Amino acid sequence: MNETLLMIPGPTRVSSRVLKAxxxxxVNHRSAVFGEILTETNxxxxxxxxxxxxxxxITGSGTAAMEAALGNVISEGDKVLNIVGGKxxxxxxxxxxxxxxxxxxxxxxxxxxxxxxxxxxxxxxEEEIKAVTMVHxxxxxxxxxxxxxxxxxxxxxxxxxxxxxxSSLGGADVQVDNFGIDICVTGSQKCLAAPPGMAAITLNxxxxxxxxxxxxKTYYLNLKKYRKSGSKAVPxxxxxxxxxxxxxxxxxxxxIMEEGLEARIKRHEQAAKATxxxxxxxxxxxxxxxxxxxxTVTAVNMPEGMTDKNFRGTMRNKYRIELAGGQDHLxxxxxxxxxxxxxxxxEIISTIAAIEMSxxxxxxxxxxxTGVAAVQESYMPGNNxxxxx
Amino acid sequence: MNETLLMIPGPTRVSSRVLKAxxxxxVNHRSAVFGEILTETNxxxxxxxxxxxxxxxITGSGTAAMEAALGNVISEGDKVLNIVGGKxxxxxxxxxxxxxxxxxxxxxxxxxxxxxxxxxxxxxxEEEIKAVTMVHxxxxxxxxxxxxxxxxxxxxxxxxxxxxxxSSLGGADVQVDNFGIDICVTGSQKCLAAPPGMAAITLNxxxxxxxxxxxxKTYYLNLKKYRKSGSKAVPxxxxxxxxxxxxxxxxxxxxIMEEGLEARIKRHEQAAKATxxxxxxxxxxxxxxxxxxxxTVTAVNMPEGMTDKNFRGTMRNKYRIELAGGQDHLxxxxxxxxxxxxxxxxEIISTIAAIEMSxxxxxxxxxxxTGVAAVQESYMPGNNxxxxx
Numbered sequence: 001m002n003e004t005l006l007m008i009p010g011p012t013r014v015s016s017r018v019l020k021a022x023x024x025x026x027v028n029h030r031s032a033v034f035g036e037i038l039t040e041t042n043x044x045x046x047x048x049x050x051x052x053x054x055x056x057x058i059t060g061s062g063t064a065a066m067e068a069a070l071g072n073v074i075s076e077g078d079k080v081l082n083i084v085g086g087k088x089x090x091x092x093x094x095x096x097x098x099x100x101x102x103x104x105x106x107x108x109x110x111x112x113x114x115x116x117x118x119x120x121x122x123x124x125x126e127e128e129i130k131a132v133t134m135v136h137x138x139x140x141x142x143x144x145x146x147x148x149x150x151x152x153x154x155x156x157x158x159x160x161x162x163x164x165x166x167s168s169l170g171g172a173d174v175q176v177d178n179f180g181i182d183i184c185v186t187g188s189q190k191c192l193a194a195p196p197g198m199a200a201i202t203l204n205x206x207x208x209x210x211x212x213x214x215x216x217k218t219y220y221l222n223l224k225k226y227r228k229s230g231s232k233a234v235p236x237x238x239x240x241x242x243x244x245x246x247x248x249x250x251x252x253x254x255x256i257m258e259e260g261l262e263a264r265i266k267r268h269e270q271a272a273k274a275t276x277x278x279x280x281x282x283x284x285x286x287x288x289x290x291x292x293x294x295x296t297v298t299a300v301n302m303p304e305g306m307t308d309k310n311f312r313g314t315m316r317n318k319y320r321i322e323l324a325g326g327q328d329h330l331x332x333x334x335x336x337x338x339x340x341x342x343x344x345x346x347e348i349i350s351t352i353a354a355i356e357m358s359x360x361x362x363x364x365x366x367x368x369x370t371g372v373a374a375v376q377e378s379y380m381p382g383n384n385x386x387x388x389x
Numbered sequence: 390m391n392e393t394l395l396m397i398p399g400p401t402r403v404s405s406r407v408l409k410a411x412x413x414x415x416v417n418h419r420s421a422v423f424g425e426i427l428t429e430t431n432x433x434x435x436x437x438x439x440x441x442x443x444x445x446x447i448t449g450s451g452t453a454a455m456e457a458a459l460g461n462v463i464s465e466g467d468k469v470l471n472i473v474g475g476k477x478x479x480x481x482x483x484x485x486x487x488x489x490x491x492x493x494x495x496x497x498x499x500x501x502x503x504x505x506x507x508x509x510x511x512x513x514x515e516e517e518i519k520a521v522t523m524v525h526x527x528x529x530x531x532x533x534x535x536x537x538x539x540x541x542x543x544x545x546x547x548x549x550x551x552x553x554x555x556s557s558l559g560g561a562d563v564q565v566d567n568f569g570i571d572i573c574v575t576g577s578q579k580c581l582a583a584p585p586g587m588a589a590i591t592l593n594x595x596x597x598x599x600x601x602x603x604x605x606k607t608y609y610l611n612l613k614k615y616r617k618s619g620s621k622a623v624p625x626x627x628x629x630x631x632x633x634x635x636x637x638x639x640x641x642x643x644x645i646m647e648e649g650l651e652a653r654i655k656r657h658e659q660a661a662k663a664t665x666x667x668x669x670x671x672x673x674x675x676x677x678x679x680x681x682x683x684x685t686v687t688a689v690n691m692p693e694g695m696t697d698k699n700f701r702g703t704m705r706n707k708y709r710i711e712l713a714g715g716q717d718h719l720x721x722x723x724x725x726x727x728x729x730x731x732x733x734x735x736e737i738i739s740t741i742a743a744i745e746m747s748x749x750x751x752x753x754x755x756x757x758x759t760g761v762a763a764v765q766e767s768y769m770p771g772n773n774x775x776x777x778x
Contacts, residue, residue, distance in 0.1 A: 004416065006415065011415045011417070011418060011629065011632060014414070019412040019414070023409070024408075025402070026400045026578070026585070028400070059453075059585075059631075060448055060453070062628075063447075064449070064609045064628075067608045094608065095608045096608070098606070098611075138452070155763060169592065189415075195631065195632060196415070196629045196630065197448045197630065197631025198631075216487070217487070218458075218487070219455075219487045220449060220450070220452050220453045220609075220610070240399065240400065240450045240578060240585045241450070241585065242448075242584065242585050242634060243400060243586075244584040244586065244633070244637070245634070300413065322417050322420070
């Protein structure tokens with residue numbers, strides 16, 4: 001009853017089915033029984049990535065998978081086009097530098113999406129760009145980048161297309177094969193609704209060709225080893241994986257298969273739309289430009305005079321709903337509502353209602369119920385009818 | 390009832406208390422409540438390392454912590470003395486190479502412990518050795534290396550002393566401070582009896598001085614970031630950690646505190662002695678030289694004519710006891726009995742009994758009960774009295 005509702009952009013709520021699966025007894029990670037679980041989990045992972053490629057699970061955070069993506073394809077001095085419009089875009093640039101790459105930065109104002117034509121322009125001007133990094137859903141700003149459009153442009157160039165879908169996969173449409181993504185990474189604790197600690201990566205043949213020609217800059221995240229271990233008669237991981245988290249991922253992915261990927265993405269889009277409508281009805285401003293706004297997280301400008309501590313503190317301590325703050329220079333200036341994973345109309349309604357109450361308590365002019373009504377309206381037949389699986 | 394008893398050198402059996410703790414609901418990894426769990430876990434970790442240093446938990450396998458140890462102290466061209474007497478000694482050497490270090494290899498015959506005087510000799514002959522890597526317990530051969538004696542020698546030299554205690558910490562005596570260890574790493578799924586997927590590292594001031602002067606070669610495992618995040622008012626990890634595994638580690642470490650570190654180490658030593666006595670009484674030969682034999686894993690030569698598949702297959706499928714095979718060139722030539730974590734006389738007795746039965750079934754001359762009697766004898770008062778906590 002006192003459990004806090006996590007409305008942050010990861011980790012997200014994990015269902016009891018997944019928690020139960022996770023607490024099964026440990027088996028030998030090099031046994032046939034584990035090999036089967038691993039294979040099944042990898043296969044479901046590829047389905048969610050919408051790819052025919054193999055997928056690999058890595059024990060670590062989404063950042064580990066981001067590092068795996070670049071640390072296996074960059075050689076000293078290689079140019080990488082990093083599209084940077086938030087904290088995670090920056091992270092790809094920092095990883096590029098860590099591994100001796102030379103970042104070519106496309107700076108995008110925080111809150112906006114990247115313009116695909118800018119990317120074409122740079123690729124035409126700059127020679128020998130080895131890879132382009134893009135963050136699909138910039139968790140720090142609530143912006144969704146146009147990965148499909150950028151993929152179309154990249155078909156005309158040799159650069160590898162590396163996409164971070166950590167906070168979008170399973171909640172937004174990511175078609176790895178159709179969008180021409182060469183390397184795609186994600187994390188367990190966002191839209192997939194598994195506990196944190198696992199990441200996944202998938203590479204197509206073009207990417208593997210580069211990996212095969214490149215000396216890996218990382219040992220733990222050496223992808224050639226993941227491929228080799230994964231292709232044994234009894235598939236395994238190169239190093240001891242988190243057996244318990246593999247159980248959890250397996251179960252979380254089964255739940256996604258049962259819901260259906262399309263239905264799940266629709267549910268996320270509905271939740272995003274309802275959240276945006278609720279927030280606007282209260283009179284709050286979105287941080288991200290609305291045409292770029294994310295289907296998994298909404299960033300909202302903090303109302304004038306309100307502190308992070310008062311607002312999010314009240315939400316957490318009084319209403320038991322955890323929102324995220326702003327990151328880096330946005331700290332105190334925005335708050336973020338995560339609506340990813342196992343999120344329904346119920347959680348959106350409670351969250352918007354608690355936001356109304358918290359603001360009113362601190363003297364803001366809020367007519368209770370206004371935001372909630374907008375959320376309800378968003379879910380009514382004709383707008384977005386609810387479907388359950 | 391059909392659950393397989395894991396007598397492998399990790400992952401080990403996890404108690405239901407730990408499994409239950411792991412399945413608690415996920416909290417925000419940047420909240421005060423998680424900060425407290427993190428601090429408490431780190432502190433208990435330092436107690437088990439027997440150090441005054443801070444410890445850091447990393448979501449990943451023991452190999453990730455091994456890479457963190459070297460990837461933060463090696464600069465291009467630095468010489469590292471790698472003591473190699475098994476697969477994990479080799480791994481340290483491979484990690485040295487991955488990060489641009491130049492390995493100076495001290496080759497030790499598999500099955501033997503390193504001779505401290507050989508290490509002194511190399512350090513006197515070779516100039517500018519930046520670090521010395523040693524694997525305390527070589528899981529692949531069942532050998533325990535003399536980390537205390539080597540520590541005494543290293544006091545006369547500037548090189549950092551980097552020790553892998555992945556399969557020994559919590560089961561053998563590792564006094565990080567007293568032995569002069571500069572960087573020590575371990576994993577969750579061995580003697581600590583937590584599920585796999587977490588690793589820990591501790592560094593003293595000498596090590597931090599080198600880290601501060603070195604550009605980290607890894608992003609996910611950049612230790613400066615772990616220190617920075619860990620020293621915030623609400624301590625956190627730089628990237629989303631596995632919240633569930635942190636719960637599990639916390640509970641597993643509490644169980645260690647309840648048992649008492651000294652009692653736990655004694656229990657492991659008893660189990661090792663009983664296993665060795667049992668194996669010898671059956672007429673089997675130890676792979677490791679007996680004066681170097683490990684307190685957490687026993688490697689045994691496969692009897693002439695017996696195949697891995699028949700022997701370990703029967704143990705697993707008929708007697709529901711999982712043993713480990715040999716690694717690399719030892720595949721098929723040895724089998725390994727892990728006796729780490731939550732292991733008592735009961736499991737050792739069942740294991741030795743099943744080994745007797747499996748061998749007899751394949752025509753080996755074994756008098757049933759001989760090995761078991763030797764195990765029983767090992768636990769009798771006067772030899773090693775049993776104590777429970």
